[in-house]
Amino acid sequence: MEINNKSLQFFLLCSLTLLSVATCHPVQTSPFGVGFYRRTCPPAEDIIRNAVNKFISKNPGLGAGLLRLHFHDCFVRGCDASVLLDTLPGGPAAEKDHPANNPSLRGFEIIDAAKAILERVCPRTVSCADILAFAARDSVYKLGNIWYEVPAGRRDGNTSLANDIPGNLPPPFFTATQNAAIFKSKGFSADEMVTLSGAHSIGISHCSSFASRLYPPTVDPTLNTAYAKTLKRICPPQTANGTGSVDPTVNQDPLTPNRLDNLYYVDVISNKGLLTSDQTMLTTKSTAKAVLDNARYGSTWAKKFAAAMVKMGKVGVLTGKKGQIRLNCHFRN
Known part of the structure; x- marks a missing residue:
């Protein structure tokens, strides 16, 4: 077997550790992957x-x-x-x-x-x-x-x-079709867009993000009537045009607001999608089917959500010598 310089260096390194009965592994050279910090920062x-x-x-x-x-x-x-x-x-x-x-x-x-x-x-x-x-x-x-x-x-x-920000982050008043276009530009399918929208199962939204659906001239007829009344009690008319001095918040999922689950899709099917981008997922054939499937098969949605999160985490990453390791996340080194 031919031994090059790198192999010889690695052999010598392993030999020096035999006294500690340690198992020797090659230093990770991959610029991006699972277990990246296994050697450099195990905890x-x-x-x-x-x-x-x-x-x-x-x-x-x-x-x-x-x-x-x-x-x-x-x-x-x-x-x-x-x-x-x-x-x-x-x-x-x-x-x-x-x-x-x-x-x-x-x-x-x-x-x-x-x-x-x-x-x-x-x-x-x-x-x-x-x-x-x-x-x-x-x-x-x-x-x-x-x-x-x-x-x-x-x-x-x-x-x-x-x-x-504009053109890269979809605003809450975008339709599902507009949202899908932005997700497509990042490499995601319409189904993946619907899957990741399940993140709205947790968290809150300010009234100003959806109050225009509650009051003239743009009252949304698709919004569940009882749900709309509940929202109006929290969100005064001035939040719809941004003139209010306060901007109250509402749970994005009224069913399980602190639990990331597929009940968000049940909300949408019941016309209780809080944002325009949520509710309009029922307006196109492909996204509507994805909503129904995600509502019906929770475990399948969870697997799809995990896969989509991994994919999202790979968008436009800097690796190798690109960028830097900031010492303070708020400022460049």
């Missing part, structure tokens, strides 16, 4: 999961916040943690300060808590983008008992611009 995933569980145990709504953070990150510039960057004084507004994100995005403090520990245990090793991807997965498991392995090795981007 990384446990540290992130512990932070997620600690915060969500006190406030389950933060789980939905982390899931939304991950989505709003990946669909703009790719999964590069650009959504975590702060706007710099005198500079252009960052993604987090766009009206689509501010003040509704939540969960930043969880990412910060995990990052602080990781920088003490494994300095300059775990990216903010990977922390966000792991935290979203751990939220899904905590609130829905849905598990999936997360490929890692993402690096953090250096750019975050609020002007990148």
Whole structure:
């Protein structure tokens, strides 16, 4: 057998460890994959999961916040943690300060808590983008008992611009057809769009995101009458045009608001989809069938959701020498 220099170096390295009776494994060279931190920071995933569980145990709504953070990150510039960057004084507004994100995005403090520990245990090793991807997965498991392995090795981007939001993040008043077009541009099918919309099984929405469906001149006749009355008690007319001094919130799923499950699709079938983007999934043949199937087969939806989350976490990732490992998720190094 021919032995090249790399093989010889590896053989010598393994030989030196025999006294400790350790099993020798080659150092991971893949720039992106499951178990990326197995050698460089073994406790990384446990540290992130512990932070997620600690915060969500006190406030389950933060789980939905982390899931939304991950989505709003990946669909703009790719999964590069650009959504975590702060706007710099005198500079252009960052993604987090766009009206689509501010003040509704939540969960930043969880990412910060995990990052602080990781920088003490494994300095300059775990990216903010990977922390966000792991935290979203751990939220899904905590609130829905849905598990999936997360490929890692993402690096953090250096750019975050609020002007990148339009055209990349679908607003709540988009129809399912408009939503599907944005998802298609990111490489997702209409069925995957419906599947990922199941994330609306948890979390809250501000009245301003849907109140136009309740009041003239755009009253939505498809909205369940009893549900509309309930929403009107919470959301005054001024929230529909943005003139109110307060903007109340409503659970996105009235059935199981703190449980990630397929009952969200039952809401939609019952004309209790909170957002236009939710309810209009019944208006096209393909998306309507996906809604019905997801409502009927919960375990199948859960598997599809896990697969779609893995796929979303691969959108536009930076690996290798691209980007950086931020020391503070709010700022470039």
